[in-house]
Amino acid sequence: MPDTALAETPAPVAAKRGLIGGRVPLARLRDLALVPAIVIIAIVGQIVSPVFLQPDNLLNVLQTMSEIALLVLAETMILIVKKMDLSLESTMGLAPGVAAWLVVPVGAGHGLGLLPGGWAIPVTLAVGALVGVINAMLIIRFGLNGFIVTLGMLIVLRGALTGISGGQTFFHLPPSMLYLGTTEWFGVPASIWVCLTLFAVAIVVLGWTSFGRSLYAIGGNVDAAKAAGIRTDRVLWIVIVTGSVLAALAGLLLSGRLASVASAQGNGYIFTVFAAAVIGGISLNGGKGTMFGAFTGILLLFMIQNVLTLAGIPAQWIGALNGLIILAALIVSRITGGKVQD
Amino acid sequence: MPDTALAETPAPVAAKRGLIGGRVPLARLRDLALVPAIVIIAIVGQIVSPVFLQPDNLLNVLQTMSEIALLVLAETMILIVKKMDLSLESTMGLAPGVAAWLVVPVGAGHGLGLLPGGWAIPVTLAVGALVGVINAMLIIRFGLNGFIVTLGMLIVLRGALTGISGGQTFFHLPPSMLYLGTTEWFGVPASIWVCLTLFAVAIVVLGWTSFGRSLYAIGGNVDAAKAAGIRTDRVLWIVIVTGSVLAALAGLLLSGRLASVASAQGNGYIFTVFAAAVIGGISLNGGKGTMFGAFTGILLLFMIQNVLTLAGIPAQWIGALNGLIILAALIVSRITGGKVQD
């Protein structure tokens, strides 16, 4: 809300900032809001089980979160420009699903075997891009509300995967689809490298390039962005389509890791994605939050899950405990982050 | 956009309005945006199966949608004041779940048997109210973002139900819990009466009382509402708590109809609830839309499902088709409803 400056002299704000932040702008402190929570969870984890801080276990956490982290990355970009994409979770299943359907030979793997294995990755990414184009067309070109469009798409795409797979799991994926999900580079799973690299790239792009800054400008005030000469529609197209392609990539990683495409792949992930982004400080009203914050958000969620698993909490109470910790992390992070949220 | 003042003599606007609406303001025409879609579905349904328009089948549609329609009613109120409650779906399960847990005798029904059967309904509604109070406290009092708070609550409450039930279904419910879900009044199931009555009340309250009008004022511009002397916080409290109580009531109806409380009761309903509200013309940005519109939204969704069931669509493709029809309904309704959406 541009108009909310009530007090004509916001001197106290400045004073407070001096107190906490010194030379570091508050905005940047905010990115670190979750760091204390992460440290606490790490300590608790280590107390619960000495395994927690072992490299193996940490890699395990990173690997299991890598695919959903890509969804968080995509959603964060999209939220920053003040749009929304709920259909990412379905794209994550459908894109590799279509590839598997076309590539996997007839028989036990349930595919059609129409294309050679090498086509799998291009097809996956192309399906992702296509979904993005449809979403962008409906949202940007026809001016439909992003929430409803992508909610509709979520249902359609999920249904399409059930349809082509007949509800069955595709097995016998070609080696190209398995590669990223299974290889290790320098002793660390490739999917971790991919995830961390993409986050690093996104942090740089969003923080230090004019394309990245234009995302914030658009999310903050689209008319002002237009007036400043930003081609807002083009940026929105790029963001939405890239988001879907990233979701397809995430699907590829997950399919590779599980060596299969289940017909329910990705179902329900969008809740976690939003929770991570929002806990990580991304505003649903656009223009606010950083990639680093989003990353800490998803990291925190997966660390909590890992600790709960290690602690051997009775299965029936894991859900409630998980929720409570998330809620607590959220409240704490917002209290330390200061001020009423929007 | 505050600055888009129209001309001092916006006569042309009036002319156009006259053209379309006559004495009916355009805003009210919008409420009817889904009526053509409903008529089309009804015709298609009748062609697909002569059963469709039989009273039995229509009552079936109404009864099946009655519980979720109450969630839509609750969410509509909450969206109009520009808040959000994702946790309604969990409240719908937890509230009757707690009642059953306390009331159902030890043994086959999985309960504790601590309270006599008559307590079931008060306990259900009290749990609903309690959830509402917690949400309201976190959102209004502590200024936390409603989306995240209720997303957290969704997980916590769902987990709590799994926790107390151990994942099992409560049955052997006391007669008081069964009553509303099973009785018929004048040959029509009680839950239909309850649902229609509450919608009628909500239409009157929102359209013709100053309390209802204050909801729109708050959603449209909360600062202006405050400056106009509306006790905004109090109204928000009432809306959020009432929403949760309605969700508990919806849970009661569903438990009564199914004579049990499953530990997954309500899971995933929130998608449908949002889809219905938004298709029905409720804006996620607050201050817009009517109860009648929301009602047509949920009615349309359930009619689509019923027609698809009657048509005997192959199981795998029902999901995709359902989504496509929703997407189409949405696009059509927004095109006839006119103008770019927010």
Add this chain to the structure above:
Amino acid sequence: MPDAPARAGDGRATEDPPVVQATGVTKKYGPTVALDDAGITVAAGQTHALVGRNGAGKSTLVSILTGLQAPDEGTVTFAGRPAPGLADRDAWRRRVACVYQKSTIIPALTVAENLFLNRYDRGGTGLIKWSALRRRAAELLAAWSVDVDPARLAGDLSVEQRQFVEIARALSFGARFVILDEPTAQLDGAAIQRLFGRIRDLQAQGVTFLFISHHLQEIYEICDVVTVFRDARHIVTAPVADLPRSGLVAAMTGENAATERHDRTRTIDAAGPAALNVDALTAADAYRDISFRIASGEIVGLAGAAGSGRTEVAETIVGLRVAAAGRVEIAGRHARPGSVPDALAAGAGFVPQDRHHQGFVPDMSVADNGTLSVPGKLGPHGFIDGRRRDALAAGMIENLAIKTPSPQLPVSGLSGGNQQKVVMARALADEPRLLVLINPTAGIDVRSKEFLLDKVEQTAQSGAGVLIASDELDDLRVCDRVLVMFQGRVTAEIGRGWHDHELVAAMEGMNLDA
């Protein structure tokens, strides 16, 4: 068209083509005609004023002249050459810089980034160099003597600071032609003078200005030529010297001879019960120890520069803020601090500072907005009787001459002046004993302004007390006395018949006794 397109700046013979020329411009928004075959010619070096009532099409012309929108018909030329394509924003920005009426500041970004949005400093890697950017921003702000840390979030700035950031940004492009759309509407006197000083410097360097304002005296102060728009059409262009104030107003309103306001005679019942009694009101960071009394029938001004605390005092009285100490009595009743409903119940009527922010709900109808604070009058038991509401609204529309085709029109569809009238109508809806008005005429054209102030006087005449918190001299002229605030304290009380400079000096904290 009454006049041929301006042969502007008669005095200075210009062989150069005009800096900008728009001819035959028509622009429609759906059924609304915002510009109808209108045009303007701005010669090089000129400072050209553009005036007209709310909704006359001024801002629309600005958006066409700055390439934000294409006209439906008509042409725009810069220095004789056709305007660049809409997509080529950089070409536009080389030709013309603009401070738009609507804020183009992005609150979530830092001041530095707002200043250099989309034209960042890049290092060798192609990445943005934030330190260089901040340095440049600091220099730019220093040049404007705007005391703001460039690393601050723009959303945390005061309205005035934000306005200056916008102005500084517009002028930093180095364009030789600058458009300022109501730059002074949000500024106090001192700030306006600072802006004008800066404009004069640039004028001396030959920069051309197009200046839009509802403060007519500013036109006379810094402009050479004035163009008047009315009802989307071009009416007249003339050197300011040739168009006295009355002629200007007549051109704007289409009526001859703007009626001079006659002083109404009001009886102030000084002995009777006070409409407002403020006693030792203190809020730690805004104002200290404020005490005054308003009798029924009395109009009291609360003047002061931005940040003097006048707005905060007024907001405290109606319950929008809570004071740390002190007491407020409205019509003899102690209102619970921080409760607007209580203040309204005690008999207050209220026009908030910024109508867009606190004044109205844009998507609600004129009738609903007008009756928002009087639910009790609309029907029994909290029900709303549509006919009663519409009748009440029709009364307001009639009484305040609100131009609207129907009470059902959403307020967002009204022009600014009429929106303000709706807010005013609501304040008057419950026959208030005390009327509290904050900047009641901001952004309102002259005609509507006179009209609203006239209504205020009428209200006082009927026995209500009025408090006007404003720094607009026109608003304060209707007051029986003016309390001047400076840095949170009441520093002077001035009776009727003051001179402008006297009041301005008091608002700036100069001690006149010295």
Add this chain to the structure above:
Amino acid sequence: NRDSATTADSSKPVVGVDYPRSDTDFWNSFIKYTPQFGDQLGLTLKTTNSQNDVAKLTANVQTFMSQGVKGVVMAPQDTAAIAPALDQLAAKKIPVVTVDTRPDSGSVAMVVRADNKAYGTKACQFLGTKLAGKGKVVMLEGGLDSINGRDRTDAFNECMKTNYPQIKVFGEATNWDGATAAQKLQTDLTANPDIRGVYMESSFALSGTLQLLKQKNLLVAPDDPKHVFVVSNDGIPEELKDIAAGQIDATVSQPADLYAKYALFYVKAAIAGQTFKPGPTDHNSTIIQVRDGVLEDQLSAPLVTRDGATYGGVASLKSDDKSLWGNNLG
């Protein structure tokens, strides 16, 4: 192929079949078999899909009644909540056969299912024998809210406790989701590298588990001391292939074909007014009376292993046995 609302041929009674879900391999096989056996038995089928939601199932039952079906086959995944729908069907004298689950109350013509408790026990016996009664195993449970999942979990735990008390079981709820299962298994393997057995309560976790073992270099021949014994559940073709290839060690074959076949067989019989008595059947199973008015045909769900040996008293079939449904699929 499926006959919709055409001529109501009296010799082809109309039967409503509700599929519980269409997003698992097992139920999709069931969905494939149903029309086949429907044709064979001369039935006209109306089918619906309740997507694992009992509220949808009751709505579908209403629809069946509006459509005038003579009998209903369903697989209520929530065995308690289905009671009111069963009562309504009973009131209309429409016989019901439930597949896979047994309703907690109400009467049905026949329950066609395999004994889920036996699945858990068989898996436990196999793992217990293979591990010689000691070590650590992970059980990837289904969803807590599934009765079949709970039966398998309880039976597995129970059997381990009584027969192999030295074996430590890590039970992990997975919500029938492959990615969740992989995540939890990975955590367990990290914390306890000496885990030597995995029981997956359904084939959903199959390939994720194998990938993980591969990543951890634990996918080795059965005679290697590092070998992790994997028992799956369902008997889909992929599992049988993996057993033959030595990747996993056993599965419990849940007979999707027999489910479809006998559900339709019993519903047709019930429409014709035929009744059954407890005792052995002609298809290698036994009908038992589980409570008054409820008969259950407990189809055999054989343990499948590579060698077809007997483990802890449980006989098994070889993975290439022609009687397994997974070897007869299209």
